[in-house]
Amino acid sequence: MSDEQTPPSPESDQPETAALGQTVDLAIEEELSNSYLTYAMSTIVDRALPDVRDGLKPSQRRILVAMNDLNLSPGRKHSKCAGIVGETMKKYHPHGDQAIYPTLVNMAQDWKTRYLLIDKQGNFGSIDPDPPAAMRYTEARMHRHAVEMLEDLKLETVNWIPNFDETVDEPTVLPAKLPNLLVNGSTGIAVGMACSMPPHNLGEICDAIVATIDNPQIELRELLNIVPGPDFPTGGIVMGRRGIAEAYANGRGRVTVRARIEHEQTRSGKNQLVVKQIPYQTSKNDGIVDKIVQLRKADKLTDISNIVDESSGRVGMRVVIELKRGADPQVVENQLYQMTPLQGTFSIINIALVHGQPRTLGLKDLIQEYINHRQEVVRRRTQFRLKQAQQEAHRIEGLIFAVCDIDEVIRLIRSSRTRDEAIEKLMQRGFRIAPEHPYAPQIPERLKAMADENDVRLTRVQAEAIGRLQLIQLVGLEIETLVANYAKLVAQIEEYEGILADPQRVLDIIKEEIAEIRGKYADPRKTEIADAEAGALDLGALTPVEQVVVTITHAGYVKRLPVDEYRVQGRGGRGVIGASTRDEDFTEQVFVASTHDDLLCFTDTGRVFKIKVFEIPEAPRTSRGRNIVNLINLQPNERICTFMPISDFEKGEVYLLFATINGLVKRTALKDYRNVNASGLIAINLRENDQLVGVLWTTGSDHVLLGTTLGMAIRFQEDDVRVMGRTATGVKGIDLAGHDKVVGLVRIAEGEETDLLTVTENGYGKRTPTSEYLVQSETGSRPQSRGGKGRRDITVNTRNGQVVGLLTVSDEASLMLITYQGMIVRINAAPVRRTGRGTQGVKVINVQQGDRLVALACVAEDNADEAGSEDVGSENVGTDDQGNTDA
Template identity: 40%
Template sequence: MSPNNIKKNIFKNKPNLLNNPNVFDNIGAIKFVEINQEMKKSFLSYAMSVIVSRALPEIKDGLKPVQRRILYGMKELGVYHQASYKKAARIVGDVMGKYHPHGDSSIYDAMVRMSQEFNYRYPLVDGHGNFGSIDGDAAAAMRYTEVRMSKIAMELIKDIDQNTIDFTKNYDNSEQEPIVLPTSFPNLLVNGSTGIAVGMATNIPSHNLVEVIDALIAYINNKDIDIEGLMQYIKGPDFPTGGELIGVNNLKEAYTTGRGRVFIRAKTSVVKNEKNKFSVIIHEIPYQIKKSSLIEKIALLTKDKIIDGITDLRDESSSREGIRIVIDLRKDINPQIFLNNLYKHSQLHISFNFNMIALVNGTPHLVNLKKILEEFFLFRIDVINRQKQFELAKASTKKHLIEAAVKVLNDIDNTIELIKKAKDIRDAQTKLMDKYNFDELQSKSILEMSLQKITNLEIEKIKKEEQNLITQIQSCQEIINSQTKKENIFQKDLLRIKKIFQDERKTIINKDVNEFNIPNENLIEEERILITVTHKGYVKRLNLDIYKKQHKGGKGVNGITVNTDDFVKHFVISTTHSYQLFFTNKGKVYQLKGYQIPFFSRQSKGIPLVNLIPLEKGEFLTSLTSVDDFKQANDCLVLITKKGLVKRNNIKEYENIRKKGKIAFPLKIINDEVLCVLNTSGKQDIILAASNGRAIRFNEMSIRKTTRQGVGVKGMNIDIENNEVIVGAAVVSFPEQDILVLTEKGYGKKTKSKEYKKQKKGGKGQKTFKITSKNGQLVMLDTILPNEEIILISDMGKVIRIENKDVALTKNKLTQGYRLFNLENNQKLVLAVVVPKEKDAI
């Protein structure tokens, strides 16, 4: 081909350049440049291309160019969420040919990732077929898989055809593509983003949609809200694979500066089988960790003897049950210590580094939490404004045409006559413009009007439509001119999305553990303990077997050293691993593990309880109970107040009590207090006893279950005006169970539970003890078994431990009882606890 022909082919669409003789002066010439300068220039161009056009997300829609082009390509093909699936190869081919001139594998890999629930918190692509797994398995070839938009992806393209965003030419100027999508929610925060550019990288974690929307609404209502205020709504990242988020003290720095580090830990549990051996079960693994690689790593750690004690390692995961990796341990292995070693040496515990870099107006910026919400807010306000301007223009045009229609219909006969006399369409158009002062668009619409429009009914419809258009135009103008109205529309749209897509947080936030902290419980042997709390609020932990058994009438030993104005008020038998629930006079509940209560000698008074739990001014302990396992879903807690109110909750209601405590019983009666808490099976009888010597028995099922915030119902009718109070309560497990009652002067007796007739709750009950000046008022009622003993405590700290057989069993509930505790110097019995018999107690 001759040089002239080459020139003609190159510039066939640019004749002005072809005729310019200076254009070809340098063709074929060799130009010498410094290689270091050319490398700098070329590499800079390449770097900017990667940064802007490949690796970094746009702050407005949270998408990289390939992701945006995939969604727009699906939109152009009509592959909406409601539509049928379409072959992935068709989407990839369309996107590559029209918008993304790169390899098909890069487009397909991006599409696959957008469909994976273990990679995207809210997947944007709904895949049909094999799209890989958390084991690291690759997706099937694109010719086999099918895709369509996910439901939430529809919110990213909503109103895109209403001039809400700007478009630009594609790579060959043959198509238009959006610069950003008119996203309805902050996708950058919700789904996060990760990418490696040139000289920089981004790593933004995903978050819970509900939390992000709540934070955005808070920002809309208060533009001056700070990062700490936003974190009241956004608790932290919410990863697709769940797990536990620890090291949350670093979150404020990450959200403030855009850089920081948190830690993700696998969600595990320990179970014991019938052979008395432990198994560690892994239910959720950290984000972006391959399950198969994790199992291989654990096997390698065992082979290299870095961890010891595994007898079997198997993967029981399924699509229905989710992840379930089972590690069977030798009988002599402590599962908690084993887990700590796994956290240390495997990917069960990893770090996640915040590096929140995004494109802001085409330039990469390190952004913080507020900046992301602020930029998205401004973007959405602009989208709403442009959408209303589009509606306004459309309504104004339609109104313009309808005005012509109304004018013609009011003079329809003359109009028809005028059109009939016209030579042709152009002549008719001209005559209409002259007669009615129409423009070309109006006259054309009149000529295209169908005859059915001239009926009376249609005329009325047109006039009504004109009025509707006037209202619509006025509404659009008001919204365009009002920032407040635009913000209200924005908020309503956010609430709509929240209602449709709201879900529970997947990643648990563990505020009690940081990256270096191994839970103390895992290193502490479980043993039985005594926990005492005095009237003045001193608490301590003791070994259970420090008290010597004595015969009835004994004087006891000092269980605790107290001042003359202090005495032991609360006493519970528990274990170092059990949960201790502290119920206060204000109806609040606090939670500690047994080992968190310091150990003291028998003579020590302990430490102030306020050092362990944040008691408010005027708040003091009124009841203490122990819970071994919150997972016993069928068990209940029955809470009883001194004024005779009762309520029933599932134990799980008290599983997650934060350090500041929670409301356990909203007290509605003046001066009422929580007395005690009973563990029940959910179907047992309960006996309440009052200071007046009366008791009532009823079935707990007559108490409707409530939430922790629920109020109580009347359990026993007592004379509050005469200072009568409830002093004891017990659960009846079987008909022949012994019921123990004690008075303030150390008198007591046992009666079979069958002697207490069942009544309806809320009654006055029946007499259970003959109250005299000799024995004093009733102070305690509880059940006792043959293999149990009683620990009695006086208000001066004297403690005595006696066996069940030393307490007389009576048939007559109205006796005065027998002296069990020889109280001196006007001491009073303030507390009695029934405990299992200890063979090694001295």
């Protein structure tokens, strides 16, 4: 730095200005802050946020002004958009056609703008969304709504400023007779802030403006009765009023908007959902149709068979979603709301420029700002008209004086050599109207009073007006025309002065103009405001309470069917088919429950899900139903190990007993699982490398038997396991040796003794009475204590292989054996020989070389044989592989 350069004084508040050839040291943080703030405010004011008075951004305002300059009124021919864009860019907005044309297009698209400002002709895009054609192909003119925005623009109602190159002037705001910001809303992203203002119904807004004028102290609840909520151009349903009330009170809120979906049925009896309206700012194809197709491919919307877009200009929007047979339309509709843009959230952020500063405004504030703007417009318009009337009255006054003394006026003019000399002589001449003058009776008293006592000197304006008189106007009858015009102007002047002197008259004029706007353009509301909040849809309220048969297959397919579908048969009847299954699947569990009962689904990761029975799709008797993964949100590789129907969580001493592969057991009260949310709940806190084997419900006095892969088994009383909390890990149920693991657990009710069937991976198995798992002593038999090594159940050796499953059976039980390679064999339990503990068992099935047995399950009855007239739910309801029944 040279010697002449000195750093700025730290005490100085003003940054030092460098002279030519000098440099100034500035703190970079301060310079960046100042520059960024300057840029931010420029973006906020000149680009992104609307003015609260006319609801327009500069680009929108300039397009309308340019169209007004081109006289593209509604009655004129449409003009090429390229010309409109060029005029706007040339005179007002030098930011390129890529910024101007999309803005023009948006003001012409009826799915984006509630009350159009541009009347379009040509391809302006679609809600699909298709892009508009190039501006050289499209045409436009002003819509009637835009004319209302520009009315009185030339009457000095708003301020004008020079344009970017100071060749013409442009208005800073439009008079905006139409309450544009309230009825069309606005969106924009600035620096550090954004606005998202919803559109409203014009008729409701007009009524609210009148109500606010009549009662400036009107409360928000009264305005909410007039304006219940937004009115989007695409219709839809706003769910709940809480977000609306918050937004209208403080300028910020969130509302949930749903599509309007109707249920229809085809001639063949298939159900279909028809989308008639969609949420605001949502595209039909890219946003909705494509999303539904993706979810179908991902097997998340398996009840949808096809989707067809039948929309057209004649029928409007009509997207048909065809459902598979047996699908519940209400359930699918709810899934669509949850997983697709057919339900979305619209954030209301009412930020607009007030006197050039961004402010967050509530509904009443927005209405009041519009009223304030219109008061200013009406006053300035009245002042302009008053000024014009006064000028014209002043000119006519001079003409009246001249006609009353026309001979003298002609003499003065003829005696003058030049025009200027004549004007000067007229200005120097004093005029009077004597009482005896022939025209005196016709002269207004206002002029007589001016000319009775003193001579009236003409002004230059009056003298020049006399100079422009034509000879024909000097006839006697001209005085009558002049006096009539003068009287009319005086009346106008008095009217205008009265308006300016009385603020209430200004408000009355605003009310009259608002009533006129309402009468011209008000239309019915498009968006419905529902009282129910989103997510509060109670399918239970839509589902009658009835008894149904629920069927669950080994592969996890579920369905429900009314009990009435299973007709009552005589004893010994053949029954009816309860489900159609594939070769690799079979019915594993059947139970009768109420549609309003709960179904707990426990997974191997220790989580539990709860669904209502009515959420299980109703399917025909011969259908296998829908996979449970479509109803609950399972993680990859997570599987359900236990289904448990529950009718009452508040039953007395009822518990759930859990067992893991590492030998841990846990007992928890059933009522602890009554509150399970849609995303699931931790049912047991598993340790690392542990998995849940199964869950039993117990009564508090039952015995529990655990079996392991190395052929050990332990039977203990359930109360050996103390009652724990829901998230507890549990205690040791069996002491495992080496790499041994628990493969199954069964409940043995008090006083009940059945057979325990155990099978191994090489296809061997045996039945053993459960009493043999008790410890015999001189005083009788007793179960073992929890946590022991257990007793030998079956011999595990090279011939048998490891144990793969165990369950309690009777002679009538039907079993399914599944191998690793997918072979399924169905056998009856009776032929399996009953032997003692510790034996090798007998061959149950022939397992091919290289294959092995992997699972064992009890087959639930899949027909509806009835004994006499007994109910279907009493005798033909099966149990699952752990012996679970309805708790």
